[in-house]
Amino acid sequence: MTALSRSFRYAESEVMAYRRTWRGTVITSFVNPVLFLAALGFGLGQFIDGGSEANLSVPFVTFVASGLMAANAMQNGAGDGSFPVMAGLIWRKNFHGTITTPLGPADIIWGRLIWGVGRLGFTLIVFAVIAVVFDALEIGPALLAIPPAILTGIAFTSVITAWTLTQDDGRSLSTMFRFAIVPLFLFSGTFFPISELPEWLEPVAYLTPLFHGVELVRKIALPDADATIVTSLPMWVHFGYLLVMATAGIYLSVKLLDGRVRE
Amino acid sequence: MSESLVQARGLTKKFGDFTAVDAVDFDIQPGEAFGFLGPNGAGKTSTMKMITTVSPITEGKMTVFGLDPASQGREIRSRLGVVPQEDNLDLELTVAENLYIYGRYHDMKKPEIMPRIDELLEFAQLTERRESRVEPLSGGMKRRLTIARALINDPDLIILDEPTTGLDPQARHLLWDRLYRLKREGATLVITTHYMDEAEQLCDRLVVMDQGKIVAEGSPRDLITRYATKEVVELRFGEEVKDQAVLQMAGLAERSEVLADRVLLYTEDSEQTQDGLNQKGIHPEQVLVRRSTLEDVFLRLTGRGLID
Ligand SMILES: Nc1ncnc2c1ncn2[C@@H]1O[C@H](COP(=O)(O)OP(=O)(O)O)[C@@H](O)[C@H]1O
Numbered sequence A: 001m002t003a004l005s006r007s008f009r010y011a012e013s014e015v016m017a018y019r020r021t022w023r024g025t026v027i028t029s030f031v032n033p034v035l036f037l038a039a040l041g042f043g044l045g046q047f048i049d050g051g052s053e054a055n056l057s058v059p060f061v062t063f064v065a066s067g068l069m070a071a072n073a074m075q076n077g078a079g080d081g082s083f084p085v086m087a088g089l090i091w092r093k094n095f096h097g098t099i100t101t102p103l104g105p106a107d108i109i110w111g112r113l114i115w116g117v118g119r120l121g122f123t124l125i126v127f128a129v130i131a132v133v134f135d136a137l138e139i140g141p142a143l144l145a146i147p148p149a150i151l152t153g154i155a156f157t158s159v160i161t162a163w164t165l166t167q168d169d170g171r172s173l174s175t176m177f178r179f180a181i182v183p184l185f186l187f188s189g190t191f192f193p194i195s196e197l198p199e200w201l202e203p204v205a206y207l208t209p210l211f212h213g214v215e216l217v218r219k220i221a222l223p224d225a226d227a228t229i230v231t232s233l234p235m236w237v238h239f240g241y242l243l244v245m246a247t248a249g250i251y252l253s254v255k256l257l258d259g260r261v262r263e
Numbered sequence B: 001m002s003e004s005l006v007q008a009r010g011l012t013k014k015f016g017d018f019t020a021v022d023a024v025d026f027d028i029q030p031g032e033a034f035g036f037l038g039p040n041g042a043g044k045t046s047t048m049k050m051i052t053t054v055s056p057i058t059e060g061k062m063t064v065f066g067l068d069p070a071s072q073g074r075e076i077r078s079r080l081g082v083v084p085q086e087d088n089l090d091l092e093l094t095v096a097e098n099l100y101i102y103g104r105y106h107d108m109k110k111p112e113i114m115p116r117i118d119e120l121l122e123f124a125q126l127t128e129r130r131e132s133r134v135e136p137l138s139g140g141m142k143r144r145l146t147i148a149r150a151l152i153n154d155p156d157l158i159i160l161d162e163p164t165t166g167l168d169p170q171a172r173h174l175l176w177d178r179l180y181r182l183k184r185e186g187a188t189l190v191i192t193t194h195y196m197d198e199a200e201q202l203c204d205r206l207v208v209m210d211q212g213k214i215v216a217e218g219s220p221r222d223l224i225t226r227y228a229t230k231e232v233v234e235l236r237f238g239e240e241v242k243d244q245a246v247l248q249m250a251g252l253a254e255r256s257e258v259l260a261d262r263v264l265l266y267t268e269d270s271e272q273t274q275d276g277l278n279q280k281g282i283h284p285e286q287v288l289v290r291r292s293t294l295e296d297v298f299l300r301l302t303g304r305g306l307i308d
């Protein structure tokens, strides 16, 4: 078997399990993002766009929908890299069984990634369709937003997988969501341009990964985005940031999983 | 000598400064049921993990199917069936799916796997549970499913790490019966256990392991003949008279062991030993005559019991 087919074999097991567990993911993957879009995009948007000081070059709902593509990818990526990894390692221990077959730790990591990308792709398409149906995004931008959002998701999945592989219980995972993912979600430019942040906080936002995901999505998907919407950083900075993050995450995940299961 | 399936020389596993497996030598031949008997912490699981190539060897040499575990692990694993000490069935899959997915991991195609699943479910007596989730199965059923899963690729060597630990006697006997059947069909089994009866019943040949070392090797019969006598007379005394009685027993048996709760007299002829006790006026509260077991071998070799 080639490395690729081994990874796909692992992904098969995830698909099989998902046939039974998908219900538990509907809320976070599909319902929550739409609620955010409805409440903040449409609700708050009407309030803002209607005001005399509307200062974005696109409708607020478009601004939020494009940001949510990346933020949604982060949420899903983080979810995929945390609890299921802890389950395979400690709770269900199926990683330990898998490595007694011809599959190895690298096949598990790549297999999970393949599966994660497939699922994320589907989640993002659903969100994009909803955004189009409700006039938040046009069809072109909605489609263009998907690849950079997927890259964002991969970057998060892989780094969080690596981090999870250094942990021993689920409590630390919840803490990570509370103190890393939620703040990122709120302050990385998804719901308002980071230029609105207090001056001292702005450079901090530049360092955070979701900011680069959100910027990359907007720069690719919203060609008329001007300085009211995105920063002047070149696209390759965002792309490079996410690519380095994904590569480092995958590399570390393989190393760390190897260390955890092959004592 | 025929080609060994597993050959270990000076095989060593260290965790930091701690030596879990200490320079052991063994050879496992095709078609035999080979046992590792030893108490908790003896190093049995560490040895199994090295054989299954999921734990790197610290020192020494080992080949499995003549291959090198460090560089040919994948090839070795494709010919192994592994039943780990701790069940790691996929709880989100059904009984049949657990078998199916391992077939896939072993590069089998669906038309190959499906009839194999039927056979294995039959073998594991789980046919009725085919579509059931794994979670609600009893411990014995989970264990049998784990064994069935290990057989999906028709392995050349089956590794069973404590196959019946934690099962009730009935579930154990059912499992033993399945393992006998595998033996009869000519499978090569490696079994670790801390139950001497399990080792005696299932193993053609075994090594006794203690604190990372192999302290003896042979068939169960061999070991008993070599390290114990045919029979054992077990005596229980009231606390006050025990020490006095022990002093008087010299010469009544080949060897004796004084344990906290009883005294064991190893003898070739229990009648004679009992007569001797009577003549010396020693009257224990309780006398039990039994044949020697691997437990006695272990006691002789290490001065301790198998189960603490
Ligand atoms: N990953 C590990 N790290 C440190 N010590 C270990 C590890 N695995 C096993 N040990 C130690 O090695 C010894 C042998 O363990 P093990 O091989 O599991 O024995 P057995 O299977 O015979 O009970 C024990 O003292 C155990 O605590």
Ligand SMILES: [Mg+2]
Pocket: B044, B045, B046, B085, B161, B162
């Ligand atoms: Mg063990």
